[in-house]
Amino acid sequence: MKPAIKILAAMLFLIITGFSGGLTAQGDSCSELGTFTIENSKKPLISDARILKTYDIIYENSDVIVRVGIDDINRKCKKYIVVSGDFAVQYICKKGIFGAEIIEECYIEDGIPATDIRLNRLEYFRQKVLTQLPNSEIEHLKLISVYFPKLLPNDILLAKN
Structure with missing residues (x-):
């Protein structure tokens, strides 16, 4: 019975988000990437068999899409799973603080990439x-949208065809 409910919930989520797509926010990235646009994603991130509310960040001067899944299963702590290609990091909101963290193991087990070799560690600690x-x-x-690109080497997000 539980798998049927999960499948039904997933289908309902996809239908609702499919019709509610479009622009959510815009702004200036304060970088060479130019203006960013945040839109509801048509390709949601999945964690622990749950479909996360997912957004795409699209930059004016880049073909690379940054996908952000919001995991709010714990009401006291909201996690923003940020994925771009084979790189992922999470931003977390807890106890009145919002900041970056290394991606947790539970998300890696769900297929979210864990490579942090290219992570700009100085910027990460900032x-x-x-x-x-x-x-x-x-x-x-x-x-x-403004801070995530600073965690990566410049050439990754600026690769525009």
């Missing part, structure tokens, strides 16, 4: 605390 203000989900996505 991003451990991005803000202490309570922000909305959309504000967190905007912060990710």
Whole structure:
């Protein structure tokens, strides 16, 4: 019975998000990437057989799409799983702090990439605390849109065909 309910819930989620697609937010990335657009994703991230609310970040000067899945199973701690190609990191909102963390093992087991060889470690430690203000989900996505590219070498997101 449980698998049938999960499948039904997944189908309902896909139908709802499929019809509600489109622009969620826009802004300036403050980098060579130019303007960013945040849209509902048509390819959701999946964790522990749950479909995560997923957004795509699209940059004006890049063909690379950054996908952000929001895991809010724990109401006290919202996790933003950020994936671009074979690189992933998570941003976490807990105890009034929003900042970057290395991706947790449970997400790696679900097929989310774990390679952090290219991670800009200096920038990563700068991003451990991005803000202490309570922000909305959309504000967190905007912060990710601006700060996430700084974790990667410049040539990764700037590869525009």
